[in-house]
Amino acid sequence: MKIKRRLTLKFVFQLTVAGMVVLLIAGITLYWMKQRFVEISVTRDFASVGLERLVESSVLEKEGIRFAPNLLEQVKQNKGWLQSLDENGDEESSYYTPNDVPKHYRPGELVAYWTGVKPFPYQLALLIQQKNGRLYTLVYGAPNLLDPLLKQVSEGTFPVADKQFVLPDAIAGEIKAAHAYFQLLDPEGLELASYNKPNGVPSQYTVQEMALRTLYSERYGFHMRTLYDEQTGRTWLVGEPNKGVDSDSGTKPWIPEEYQVVFLGLAVMFTVLVVLFVLLSLWQAHRFGAPMLHMLVWLDSIGNAVYQEPVDRRGFQRSRTPAGKWRRRYRVYADMMVSIAKLSATLQKDQAMREQSESMREEWLAGITHDLKTPLSSITGYAHLLVEPSYDWSQEEVRKFSALMLDKSGHMDNLINDLAMTYRLKTGILPPETTEVELNAWLQQTLVLAAADPAYGKQRIVFHAAQTDVMVRMYTPWLERVVNNLTANSLLHNPPDTILTVSLLASEDRSFTIRFADDGDGMDETTLSRLFERYYRGTDTASTSNGSGLGMAISKGLIEAMGGRISVETQPGQGTIILLIWNG
Template sequence: MNMKRQLTLRFILQLAVAGTIVLLMSAVAVIWMLQKFNEISITRDFASVGLERLVESSELGAEGIRFDPSLLKQVKENGGWLQSLDEKGQVESSYNTPADVPKQYGPGELVAYWTGKQPFAYHLAIWIEQKDGRLYTLVYGAPNIIQPLLTQVSDGGFAAQGGQLLLPDAMAYELRQGQVFVQLLDRAGTELASYNKPDAIPGQYSVQELVLRTLYSDRYGYLIQSSYNEQTKQTWIVGQKNAGTAATGKEPLIPAEAQIVIIGVIAMFAAMLILFLLLSLWQARRFGAPLLHMLVWLDAIGNAVYQEPLDRKGLSRSRMPSGKWRRRYRVFADVILSIDKLSAALQREQELRKQTESLREEWIAGVTHDLKTPLSSITGYAHLLAEPKYEWSQADVRKFSETMLDKSAHMDMLISDLAMTYRLKTGILPPEVEEVELNAWLRDTLQLAADDPLFGKGRIRYQASAQKAVLVQLYTPWLERVVNNITANALLHNSPDTVLTVSLIISDEKRNRGVTIEFADNGGGMDENTLNRLFERYYRGTDTASSPNGSGLGMAIAKGLTEAMGGKITVVTTPGQGTIIRLNWSDIKVRADGAGLDA
């Protein structure tokens, strides 16, 4: 699997996991908010919400009915009590029930207490539901202080003095103990007098204000009831602080439900922020560390340090001691391998460049020596001829002149070789090709080479093509240079008994296409290093000082000229078994035995 696909799959998987965690956190936040909403509802109106929850959470066992302990705790905090009745009105179980509450109810008795037709010291709420084949009847009671007090103050005709109602001591004590207040309003809703009124309770009521406070006691924190006197046009108000709520007398700035939503949303976003922060840190460690390692490595390569950077312990950061990839580096294995290959290639290039520089310096030193040696001879003979105290014979002068010409020719060869190598480097083409009969031309050229006293007699053999006439179009001055260079390389750099066999071969005789000139010697052959560097411009098997002939550019020139004429040069060699060099023109058209050339 390539790196692109691996990274894509990893990121998709990570996003899927992160998305799943976000959904789970959102679900937890929503469940928590719903639970809080339910708790607020139970606290505000246990009679409507709490009784249903009690029935839903109840369990019927051998000891009777068991209810949720948290809901029973809320009953007690609200100052209420709870009874469970059977179908005959008999109390089966009870919780926090006062002594003045009946243990059994008749059908009409319970309805009378519930509807208020019969005086009762408690507000009643009744919930009837069938569950698991059983009919549940729950009676919830809360102290009913307001209604009796409202009846007393509205029927009592109490006097007022300085805006304060004058109440009996017993009633005043009862009002203070129950956190109950009393107000007397005139026809316009303005307060005439009051007792135990909190600061949060207004002194002026509009019609809407009184209605809202009566209906939404949980919003204002006080449960109030009122009684209107038709004769005096006055209104009596009795109010009591709600159990478990903070009475502010006004609507809160942020409702309790909104506070729960805000807390849940903030908690959810905080958890998401922490999640993505941890994910970012993990991503930085998982993907950032390998990327930083590769950047450091590339920077080191720029500073010519090609080894992979190691950690503080001197171990590889990307691989374990066993050689396996470390987990975080596994996805970048292809990139690291490419950098490793690049480092190895650059290191080889650097070593080769150093070797080339060394060889170039050696070659320049050798060429300098080769140029100075004939130049010294020429200078010496010139001084001898110019010296007036010597009288040289005609034979001596001729001998000196021949030596000076020979040395000049050697210097000219060195300079020509240098010029030719740089011309080939620029990609020159042959000036003008000409048609040549290759069998005869090769025979004559090799004969001239065989006459060179440096090569020795009988060391060059020629095997002509089976065709009597092989006509091709080549630039013969360049081809002669190639043949001479290869011949000199084979005969001068091998033992004196080495024989060079040159063969002319038509590659495709049926189509009269393709020519190969093969140079095969039975010398010592070449090792791999010499073979790989045979055609380098600055490489010689020996330094230039070891042989006065040659410049170290012969094989480089031979390769360049062959390729410039559209051919190819190949070498096959084995140490101790000789060398074969082939010049091949696979696409050249041949006219053999007088046949016409293709257009």
């Protein structure tokens, strides 16, 4: 898998997971807010909201109906009670029911209590609902503080001081504990006296305001009961603050409880998301940034000629475990890391080869300088002898000196030509115009001329021709030079009894191979690996006057320039085989 696709899949997967986590957090927040809204509604108005929740949460078991424990706990906190009735009005189950509550209701009795036609010490709420084929009848009772209190204050006679009733301690404590208040109004609705009246309660009422405050108590913040005295025209009014309302002013909090839930939920959600994205950013930096930084440091080290991968404090490679496996965060960059490692190894190898080539070139230049100066010294010496007036050289001596000077100058010419040829081959020289030759006859003739060199000895070259004529187009001077170089290497750098066998092998697809095989000393791996280097010499210059250290490099370059390739097989003590191969 390519790194681009791998990175794309990684980022898409991570963004998808991050998006799903965000949606999950948002969903949890909305669910929590919904539950809080329900709890607020149940707390404020259990009679209408809580009873429906009770039915929804009910489970019919063998022992009877089981309700949600949290809703029953809310009933207890409201100081209320709960009954479940069957179709005959009998109590099936009850919770926190006082002793003065009936266990059985006649059809008209329950309605009379509920509508207030018949006095009942509790405020009642009924819910009749069908669920799972069963008809539920729930009776919820809550303490009725206002009606008894209204009756008590209207029947009593209390002194008034500065428009404030002076009540007995028992009644005053009861009113204050319930955060209740009461007022006495004249026939025009003007307050005559009051007790524990909050600041938000008016001192005068119109007909409309009295009716609105009685019907829409949630709008004004207070729940009221009134009693009109027909004889005096006065009105007694008892009230208490609704739940969640300031008992002094009758106003709702500056920030309603629902808004508080919304603000808290959003604040927690955004805080969690910010923390999540910070952690995700740190994880991304650790997961993707650290490997990229590691690779940049490595590349910077390569630029400073330090090719080893950076290591940690313990000396281990940062990208791998001590066991040599990729660390998890580096796996996605494995291809790139391998490429950098290959680049580092190649550059390191090239640097070593450059240093080696530089050293070899200096050695070669020293050797070639020696090779040039030695014959030049001989030529100069003989020239000085010839021009010396104090000597009268004979004609035979002059010819001898001249022959030696020609031999030395020819050696110098060969060295210079070899040097020039190596640089011509390096620039991509192409062979001059080729001619068609029959390779069997040409090779045999060339080897006969080469064998005539006295330095080789007699009968040391054996030629095996191909079974058929081999017609090729070739620039024969270059091929002749290659044959002479390979022949000289085999016969001059091996023991005197070494035999060189040259074979021409041809195939029907016009491919052919010239095989040079000797039974000499062979070469070791170091010599073989450097055989075709331009500045490498297998022996010193003293071994022969014909060696320049460039023969094999020139041979390889000439063969490749003519469309062939050269191959070497050798082992120490088992001779050497050199193949010149041309494919059809």
